[in-house]
Amino acid sequence: xxxxDYRAPRAVDEALAILxxxxxxxxxxxxxxxxxxxxxxxxxxxxxxxxxxxxxxxDRIEATxxxxxxxALVTHREAEVSPLVRERLPVLAExxxxxxxxxxxxxxxxxxxxxxxxxxxxxPVTLMALxxxxxxxxxxxxxxxxxxEFFRDYYESALEPGELVTAVTVPVGPPRSGATYVKFLPxxxxxxxxxxxxxxxxxxPDGERCREARIALGSVGVTPLRGRTAEALLAGERxxxxxxxxxxxxxxGEVDPLSDHRGSAAYKREMxxxxxxxxxxxxxxxxxxxxxxxx
Amino acid sequence: MIFTQxxxxxxxxxxxxxxxxxxxxxxxxxxxxxxxxxxxxxxxxGRLGVRIGPIRLSLxxxxxxxxxxxxxxxxxxxxxxxxxxxxxxxxxRMTLTLTPAEAGTRxxxxxxxxxxxxxxxxxxxxxxxxxxxxxxxFVRNLQSAxxx
Numbered sequence: 001x002x003x004x005d006y007r008a009p010r011a012v013d014e015a016l017a018i019l020x021x022x023x024x025x026x027x028x029x030x031x032x033x034x035x036x037x038x039x040x041x042x043x044x045x046x047x048x049x050x051x052x053x054x055x056x057x058x059d060r061i062e063a064t065x066x067x068x069x070x071x072a073l074v075t076h077r078e079a080e081v082s083p084l085v086r087e088r089l090p091v092l093a094e095x096x097x098x099x100x101x102x103x104x105x106x107x108x109x110x111x112x113x114x115x116x117x118x119x120x121x122x123x124p125v126t127l128m129a130l131x132x133x134x135x136x137x138x139x140x141x142x143x144x145x146x147x148x149e150f151f152r153d154y155y156e157s158a159l160e161p162g163e164l165v166t167a168v169t170v171p172v173g174p175p176r177s178g179a180t181y182v183k184f185l186p187x188x189x190x191x192x193x194x195x196x197x198x199x200x201x202x203x204x205p206d207g208e209r210c211r212e213a214r215i216a217l218g219s220v221g222v223t224p225l226r227g228r229t230a231e232a233l234l235a236g237e238r239x240x241x242x243x244x245x246x247x248x249x250x251x252x253g254e255v256d257p258l259s260d261h262r263g264s265a266a267y268k269r270e271m272x273x274x275x276x277x278x279x280x281x282x283x284x285x286x287x288x289x290x291x292x293x294x295x
Numbered sequence: 296m297i298f299t300q301x302x303x304x305x306x307x308x309x310x311x312x313x314x315x316x317x318x319x320x321x322x323x324x325x326x327x328x329x330x331x332x333x334x335x336x337x338x339x340x341g342r343l344g345v346r347i348g349p350i351r352l353s354l355x356x357x358x359x360x361x362x363x364x365x366x367x368x369x370x371x372x373x374x375x376x377x378x379x380x381x382x383x384x385x386x387x388r389m390t391l392t393l394t395p396a397e398a399g400t401r402x403x404x405x406x407x408x409x410x411x412x413x414x415x416x417x418x419x420x421x422x423x424x425x426x427x428x429x430x431x432x433f434v435r436n437l438q439s440a441x442x443x
Contacts, residue, residue, distance in 0.1 A: 041413045042381050043350050154421050155348025258420035
């Protein structure tokens with residue numbers, strides 16, 4: 001690893017000032033699970049590491065009107081076991097549980113996972129399906145982006161040099177809704193997904209027909225993606241096998257997977273259809289259960 | 296890995312061929328080229344900057360035209376470059392073929408690319424997409440260099 005300056009600001013303002021001082025030569029570090037690996041491989045050689053560990057106030061999980069706000073320094077493990085997340089957004093807690101190993105989950109932070117913009121990660125997929133928004137602070141103040149606009153390319157986000165992810169806000173699902181995260185893992189349990197799908201389904205008051213569905217796809221493109229064509233097929237429909245197949249087929253047309261040691265692009269495309277069908281069925285059934293339980 | 300790419304450039308075959316074989320000139324159309332100069336007949340050295348996500352590669356190396364067949368409209372090019380800082384590099388063998396298109400000339404490129412070292416582990420899945428993006432910009436630059 002190269003020699004670098006190390007700064008540990010105690011507030012967001014102070015962190016932003018340091019980032020401004022070093023410009024593109026600075027890298028923000030929190031859990032370090034991604035960055036340190038890249039530094040050890042000499043893939044990145046920052047002149048300065050700006051650690052967020054001592055920054056106050058970024059490690060909270062809060063309920064705000066109709067949503068949960070998770071600070072950037074909340075670790076994957078904290079999100080996984082948080083009673084608030086488990087109660088309001090069980091699918092999100094479950095998604096964090098599926099990330100790598102427990103040791104990594106104790107270190108990796110939510111803000112870090114977003115800023116890293118690795119298209120193979122689990123949480124961004126579920127966060128996208130849930131309609132999450134990223135809160136970003138920079139020298140010019142605060143801005144917020146939906147995840148669809150945050151991820152730009154392979155390991156590239158909309159973060160400008162000098163900007164920080166400070167939180168992610170996730171709407172709590174409406175009544176009569178269900179959500180699921182399906183991770184296709186043909187190798188080991190702690191691996192990245194070969195294909196990952198998060199789906200949400202909200203039902204009409206009849207508790208049967210779909211009002212709105214959202215589908216997000218991971219590991220099948222240079223960023224996490226929305227399956228909008230597949231979503232459009234579902235509104236107003238009742239759950240049936242042929243509909244799930246049609247949605248799966250539609251999703252195939254929306255992905256653009258990369259071939260790697262987890263599978264060829266063609267294989268991942270085929271598995272996308274299968275996993276979209278499964279995810280929708282699970283989300284739909286969960287929504288029906290919720291609808292019945294709440295009358 | 297071997298991959299093929301094709302594009303159409305709106306210019307007649309002879310003119311495109313002459314431009315492509317004029318390496319210092321065509322080199323200026325390659326996105327990210329930072330330097331290119333002739334070291335001997337049909338052999339060149341240069342430096343190319345490529346960005347893959349958070350990683351910036353600065354590839355320095357050589358390029359040679361190994362075969363130049365104007366009757367078959369085919370050329371074979373070899374390029375070897377390393378990034379000394381990151382410790383890795385690329386080895387490319389390319390075959391360029393020109394065929395007439397409905398309008399202009401079709402450039403067909405077959406590339407056998409080996410990415411060495413850590414760059415390979417990180418970049419392998421994205422190589423084809425990076426190459427496609429480079430070609431697209433190259434064609435735009437070429438087209439404007441040809442004034443077509």
